[in-house]
Amino acid sequence: MKSSLILATTVKYIIPLLLIFSFFLLLRGHNEPGGGFAGGLVAAAAYALYAIANGVEEAEKFLSIEPLKLFSFGLLTALISALLPLLAGKPFMTGVWLDNKIPVIGKLGTPIIFDVGVYLLVLGVSTKIIFSLAQEEE
Amino acid sequence: MEVILVIVIGVLYASGLYMILRRSFVKVIIGLIFLGHAANLLIFTVGRISKGIPAFISIEGTLAENAADPLPQALILTAIVIGFGVQAFAIVLFKRAYQTTGTDDLDELNTTDELIQ
Amino acid sequence: MLYAVVAGFIFAIFFPAAVRINKQAGKIAAAVLPLGIFIYFASFYNTITEGNVIAQSYNWIPSLGINLSFYLDGLSLTFALIISLVGFAVFLYTASYMEGNKYITRFYIYITLFMASMLGLVLSDNIITMFVFWELTSISSYFLIGFNHDKERSRIYALQALLITGGGGLALLAGLIIIANISGGWSISSLADLNELITGHKHYPIAAILVLIGAFTKSAQFPFHFWLPNAMEAPTPVSAYLHSATMVKAGIYLMARMNPSLGGTDLWQHTILIVGAVTMLFTAMLSLKQTDLKKLLAYSTLGVLGTLTMLLGIGSDLAIKAFMIYLIAHSLYKGTLFLIAGIIDHETGTRDITKLGGLRKLMPITMVIAVLASLSKMGIIPLIGFVGKETVYASALEFEPFGTLLIILAIAANVFIVYITIAVGFKPFFGKLKPTPKEPHESPFKMWFGPMILALLGVVLGMFSSVVINSLINFTEIGVINKKLNIPVKLWHGFNLELALSVLTVLLGVLLYFKRDNIVNTLNKISFTKYVKPSYYYEFLLSSTLSFAKFQTKFLQNGNLSNYAAMIIVATIFLGGLALVSFGGAPNIDLTFAPTFAEVIIGIILILAAISAVRAKSRLTAIVSVGVVGYSVALIFIMYSAPDLAMTQFAIETLTVILFVLVIYRLPKYLPFSSMTRRIRDFILAGLGGLLMSLIVLFIIAEPMTSELKKYFGENSLTIGKGRNIVNVILVDFRALDTMGEIAVLAIAAIGVYALLKLKSNGSEK
Structure with missing residues (x-):
C-alpha cells in the first residue's frame, strides 16, 4: 500500500514527534494526564501512520522489533514489576519506590515499571493487529 | 447537564442494539462499537460527572471536594482499550468467516457445524 | 488430624512422580500410607475410650463461617479405623491385583483421593467441609466405577452412580443449609445440643427429608438401591473398599451423626425404620437370581445397609449397640469376601458361581480366609458376626409393638444373606473341581495377606469382644444418641431366644441354598412389569432430561446470531423493566x-x-x-x-x-438483507432497550451518592501511590492486578487475530 509523496514526507517529520510525545505521555502519566495506555496507543498510531505512508514492510523495519516479541516483553515486564516486591519481602504487587529522584524520569518505583510494561504491550498489540491486517490486504 | 448524557446513552444503546440485530456482519461490528461507547458513558454518568475538576491531587496534596470520581474513569479506560482488542478480533473473525463461506449474511451462517463435517 | 486427611491428597499429587522414579517403592508407599493413618488413629484409642473428644480447627473461609474443623469422637474414630485398615488391605491387594494394568498409577491416585475424602468426611465438624468431602467421595467413586473406561457398561453405571449420589448430595446440601440456618452455626458437634430447637422448627420436616434423601442415595437404600449392584463394574478392590466397607456407609454415618440433632421425632425414626426394613428384605430377595460373585455380594451389602438403617430407626439403646457391632463386623467380613471374590476371579478367570467348585486344594489359604469371613457373615459363634446378629435380633425383638414383624423381616433377610454366603464363601471351594478359563493356583502373598488380617480380626473381635471393642462402642454411642451406654458387649449370652433364632436362620439359609434352583424356576415364570423397578424411573428421567436438553438446544441455540441477541435483549428489557416498575415512582430529576x-x-x-x-x-x-x-x-x-x-x-x-x-x-458490500417486518421488530426492540437504559441512568443519578472510594484514593494516592494522577495510580498501583488481567486479555486478542490470519494462509496452502 504505497501512498502519496506528500503523506510520506509529512509522516517522516511527524512520526518522531509523535513517538517523543508518546514517551512523554508515559513518563508524566503518574502525575499528569497520560500513562502507559495512552502513550502506547499514540505510539501505535504513529507506526500505523507510517505503515499507511510507506507500507507495512517499511513500518516493520522501522519498528525494528517483531510486535509479538514486543508485547510478550511488555507482559513480562509488568509481571516482573509485580514480582519485585517479593524480593523486598512485601506482598505480591506492592508498590516499591526508590528513595531518590532520577533525572528526567522522576521517582522510580515498581508501578512505573508496570506502566512501562503496559506501554510496550499496548504498542505491541496494536501494531501486531494493524500490521497483520494490512499485510493481509496487500 | 446529565439530561443530555441520558439521551445520548439511550440513543447509543438503541442504535447499538439495532445494529447488532442486523444480518450483515459489518453492521454487527458497528453495533458492538456503539454498545461499547454506550456502556462506557453509562458507567461514566452513573459515577457522577463533574465539570472542569479532574481527579488530580493539587500541589497542597489534597483532592478537591467536587472533583471527578477517579474509579469509574480507571474502569472505563481499560474498557476502551479492551474494546479495541475485541473489535479487532471480531473484524478478523467475521472476515475469515466471509472468506471461508462466501457470505456475510449471518442468517446463512447458522449451519457451521455441518460445514465442518 | 489435618495432616492425616491431607496426606492422602498430597500423596495423590506426588504419586505419579514417585512411580516414575521407582514403581515398586511407589506401590509400597501406597500401602504404607493407610497403615500409617491407621496407627495414627489407633493411638487415640485410649484418649477416646476414656471419654474425651478431640477437636481441631483451621481457618478456611472464616468470613463465611467455613472452617476446616475436625472432630474425633468414638463414632468418627470407629469409621477412621475401618477406613484406614480396610484401606491398607485393599492397597496391598491392589498392587498385585492390578499388576500390569496400564492405568495403575491413575487407579492409585483415585483410590487415595477417595480414602482421603472419606477420612475427611467422617472427621469433619463443619457442615460445609463435610459436604465437600461427601461430594469428593462421590466423584472419586465415579472415576473408580468407570475405571475400565473402554467398556460402555462401566461408563453408564459410573454415571448412574454419580447422578444418583450426586443428586442426593444436592438434596443433602439444601437440608444442611436449612439446618445451619435454624441453628445459626456450622459446627456439627454443637448441633447435638440443639435437638429441641431444630426439631421444633417449622422447616424441620423438609430439612430432615432432604438430609435423609442424601443419606439414602449414598447408602443405596430403597428405592435408590439399584446403582450399587451396577457399580460392581468397578475393579474388585474398589468394590471391596468403596462399595461395601466405606463409601456406602457414608450415608449410614450421616444418619448416625445427625441422629442426636435431628432424631427422636416420628418423622425421622419411622422413615428410617421403614426404608431400612424395606431395603433389607427387598434387596436380599433380589439376590436369588444372581450368579455373579460380586453381584451376590452387592445384594448382601444392600441387605446389611438396610439392616443398619433399620437399627437406627429402632433407635433403642440396644439397637444402637447392635448398629455399631454390626457395622464393624460387616466392614471386616464383607471387605474380605469381596477381596476373595477378586482372587477367585483373578485366578480362575470367572466370577460365575455355577462354573466354580472344588478350589480348596488349589487355593487352601484363600479357602481358609473365605470360610472365616463367611462364618462371621453367617453369624456363627465365635466370630464378630455372631455378636452382631445376636444383638440385631435382640433389638428387633424388644421393639414394641412391631417386634414380631421386625424379627420376621430380619430373619427372612438374614436367611438370604446366609444363602449368599454359602454361594460365595463355600461353593467355589468345595465339591467337585470344575474347569475354569484359567488354570487356578494359590494367590500371591500380597493378595491374601490383607483379607487374612481382616478375617482374623473378625475372630479376635468376636472372641474378645468384651475386652477389645466394648469401650469403643460405648463411647461411639455418645455420637449417635448423645448419651453413654453401659451395655457390655459379650460373645455368649447363654441359650436364649436369639440363639435359637440364629440357628433357625442358618438352617433356613442352607435349605434355601439347596432349593434355590426350584425357586428361581418358579420365579422366572412370573413376569414382573417393568414399572415395579425403580431403575425404570431413573432411566425414564434420564432419557427425558436428555431429550428435553436436545429440544431446548435446538430451540434456543439454533445457530442464528441475531436470534441469540434478540433473546438476550428481550430478557434484559423484561427483567430490567420489572425491576424499574417494582422500584416505582418517578426519578427526582435535577434540572438546575x-x-x-x-x-x-x-x-x-x-x-x-x-x-x-x-x-x-x-x-x-x-x-x-x-x-x-x-x-x-x-x-x-x-x-x-x-x-x-x-x-x-x-x-x-x-x-x-x-x-x-x-x-x-x-x-462485503452493504446489502439490504432484512425484510421490513423484521426491521420494525428490531426497531421496537432496540428502542425499548435504549429507553430502558436511559431510564436506569435517570433513576440512578437521581439518588444521592457519596463515594468512600473517592475519598480513600484522594487521601492515599500521593502518599502511598506517589502519583497525582489518581486514575493512573489506580491503574498501575491500587488495582494493578486488574490491569494485569486486562493487558493479558489484550495480548490474547492480538494472538487470536494473528492466529486467525495465519490459519487462513495455511488453509490456502492445502
Missing part, C-alpha cells in the same frame, strides 16, 4: 444545571452521527459516522473532567478508523 451550548451541540452531533451510521447505505458513510461518534465521546470525556479517558479515546478512535480503512475494501 442548564446544559451549555457546547454540550448541546456535541450531544446533537453524536446522536445524528449514530443515526447516520444506522441508516448508512454505503460502508464509507457508516465508518465515517462511527468515527464521528467516537470522537464526540472523547469530547464528552474532556468536558466532564476525564482527560485521560479523552486521550485514550482519541488514540483508539484513530486506530479504529485506520483498522477500518485497512480492511474496508475487502469488506
Whole structure:
C-alpha cells in the first residue's frame, strides 16, 4: 500500500514527534494526564501512520522489533514489576519506590515499571493487529 | 447537564442494539462499537460527572471536594482499550468467516457445524 | 488430624512422580500410607475410650463461617479405623491385583483421593467441609466405577452412580443449609445440643427429608438401591473398599451423626425404620437370581445397609449397640469376601458361581480366609458376626409393638444373606473341581495377606469382644444418641431366644441354598412389569432430561446470531423493566444545571452521527459516522473532567478508523438483507432497550451518592501511590492486578487475530 509523496514526507517529520510525545505521555502519566495506555496507543498510531505512508514492510523495519516479541516483553515486564516486591519481602504487587529522584524520569518505583510494561504491550498489540491486517490486504 | 448524557446513552444503546440485530456482519461490528461507547458513558454518568475538576491531587496534596470520581474513569479506560482488542478480533473473525463461506449474511451462517463435517 | 486427611491428597499429587522414579517403592508407599493413618488413629484409642473428644480447627473461609474443623469422637474414630485398615488391605491387594494394568498409577491416585475424602468426611465438624468431602467421595467413586473406561457398561453405571449420589448430595446440601440456618452455626458437634430447637422448627420436616434423601442415595437404600449392584463394574478392590466397607456407609454415618440433632421425632425414626426394613428384605430377595460373585455380594451389602438403617430407626439403646457391632463386623467380613471374590476371579478367570467348585486344594489359604469371613457373615459363634446378629435380633425383638414383624423381616433377610454366603464363601471351594478359563493356583502373598488380617480380626473381635471393642462402642454411642451406654458387649449370652433364632436362620439359609434352583424356576415364570423397578424411573428421567436438553438446544441455540441477541435483549428489557416498575415512582430529576451550548451541540452531533451510521447505505458513510461518534465521546470525556479517558479515546478512535480503512475494501458490500417486518421488530426492540437504559441512568443519578472510594484514593494516592494522577495510580498501583488481567486479555486478542490470519494462509496452502 504505497501512498502519496506528500503523506510520506509529512509522516517522516511527524512520526518522531509523535513517538517523543508518546514517551512523554508515559513518563508524566503518574502525575499528569497520560500513562502507559495512552502513550502506547499514540505510539501505535504513529507506526500505523507510517505503515499507511510507506507500507507495512517499511513500518516493520522501522519498528525494528517483531510486535509479538514486543508485547510478550511488555507482559513480562509488568509481571516482573509485580514480582519485585517479593524480593523486598512485601506482598505480591506492592508498590516499591526508590528513595531518590532520577533525572528526567522522576521517582522510580515498581508501578512505573508496570506502566512501562503496559506501554510496550499496548504498542505491541496494536501494531501486531494493524500490521497483520494490512499485510493481509496487500 | 446529565439530561443530555441520558439521551445520548439511550440513543447509543438503541442504535447499538439495532445494529447488532442486523444480518450483515459489518453492521454487527458497528453495533458492538456503539454498545461499547454506550456502556462506557453509562458507567461514566452513573459515577457522577463533574465539570472542569479532574481527579488530580493539587500541589497542597489534597483532592478537591467536587472533583471527578477517579474509579469509574480507571474502569472505563481499560474498557476502551479492551474494546479495541475485541473489535479487532471480531473484524478478523467475521472476515475469515466471509472468506471461508462466501457470505456475510449471518442468517446463512447458522449451519457451521455441518460445514465442518 | 489435618495432616492425616491431607496426606492422602498430597500423596495423590506426588504419586505419579514417585512411580516414575521407582514403581515398586511407589506401590509400597501406597500401602504404607493407610497403615500409617491407621496407627495414627489407633493411638487415640485410649484418649477416646476414656471419654474425651478431640477437636481441631483451621481457618478456611472464616468470613463465611467455613472452617476446616475436625472432630474425633468414638463414632468418627470407629469409621477412621475401618477406613484406614480396610484401606491398607485393599492397597496391598491392589498392587498385585492390578499388576500390569496400564492405568495403575491413575487407579492409585483415585483410590487415595477417595480414602482421603472419606477420612475427611467422617472427621469433619463443619457442615460445609463435610459436604465437600461427601461430594469428593462421590466423584472419586465415579472415576473408580468407570475405571475400565473402554467398556460402555462401566461408563453408564459410573454415571448412574454419580447422578444418583450426586443428586442426593444436592438434596443433602439444601437440608444442611436449612439446618445451619435454624441453628445459626456450622459446627456439627454443637448441633447435638440443639435437638429441641431444630426439631421444633417449622422447616424441620423438609430439612430432615432432604438430609435423609442424601443419606439414602449414598447408602443405596430403597428405592435408590439399584446403582450399587451396577457399580460392581468397578475393579474388585474398589468394590471391596468403596462399595461395601466405606463409601456406602457414608450415608449410614450421616444418619448416625445427625441422629442426636435431628432424631427422636416420628418423622425421622419411622422413615428410617421403614426404608431400612424395606431395603433389607427387598434387596436380599433380589439376590436369588444372581450368579455373579460380586453381584451376590452387592445384594448382601444392600441387605446389611438396610439392616443398619433399620437399627437406627429402632433407635433403642440396644439397637444402637447392635448398629455399631454390626457395622464393624460387616466392614471386616464383607471387605474380605469381596477381596476373595477378586482372587477367585483373578485366578480362575470367572466370577460365575455355577462354573466354580472344588478350589480348596488349589487355593487352601484363600479357602481358609473365605470360610472365616463367611462364618462371621453367617453369624456363627465365635466370630464378630455372631455378636452382631445376636444383638440385631435382640433389638428387633424388644421393639414394641412391631417386634414380631421386625424379627420376621430380619430373619427372612438374614436367611438370604446366609444363602449368599454359602454361594460365595463355600461353593467355589468345595465339591467337585470344575474347569475354569484359567488354570487356578494359590494367590500371591500380597493378595491374601490383607483379607487374612481382616478375617482374623473378625475372630479376635468376636472372641474378645468384651475386652477389645466394648469401650469403643460405648463411647461411639455418645455420637449417635448423645448419651453413654453401659451395655457390655459379650460373645455368649447363654441359650436364649436369639440363639435359637440364629440357628433357625442358618438352617433356613442352607435349605434355601439347596432349593434355590426350584425357586428361581418358579420365579422366572412370573413376569414382573417393568414399572415395579425403580431403575425404570431413573432411566425414564434420564432419557427425558436428555431429550428435553436436545429440544431446548435446538430451540434456543439454533445457530442464528441475531436470534441469540434478540433473546438476550428481550430478557434484559423484561427483567430490567420489572425491576424499574417494582422500584416505582418517578426519578427526582435535577434540572438546575442548564446544559451549555457546547454540550448541546456535541450531544446533537453524536446522536445524528449514530443515526447516520444506522441508516448508512454505503460502508464509507457508516465508518465515517462511527468515527464521528467516537470522537464526540472523547469530547464528552474532556468536558466532564476525564482527560485521560479523552486521550485514550482519541488514540483508539484513530486506530479504529485506520483498522477500518485497512480492511474496508475487502469488506462485503452493504446489502439490504432484512425484510421490513423484521426491521420494525428490531426497531421496537432496540428502542425499548435504549429507553430502558436511559431510564436506569435517570433513576440512578437521581439518588444521592457519596463515594468512600473517592475519598480513600484522594487521601492515599500521593502518599502511598506517589502519583497525582489518581486514575493512573489506580491503574498501575491500587488495582494493578486488574490491569494485569486486562493487558493479558489484550495480548490474547492480538494472538487470536494473528492466529486467525495465519490459519487462513495455511488453509490456502492445502
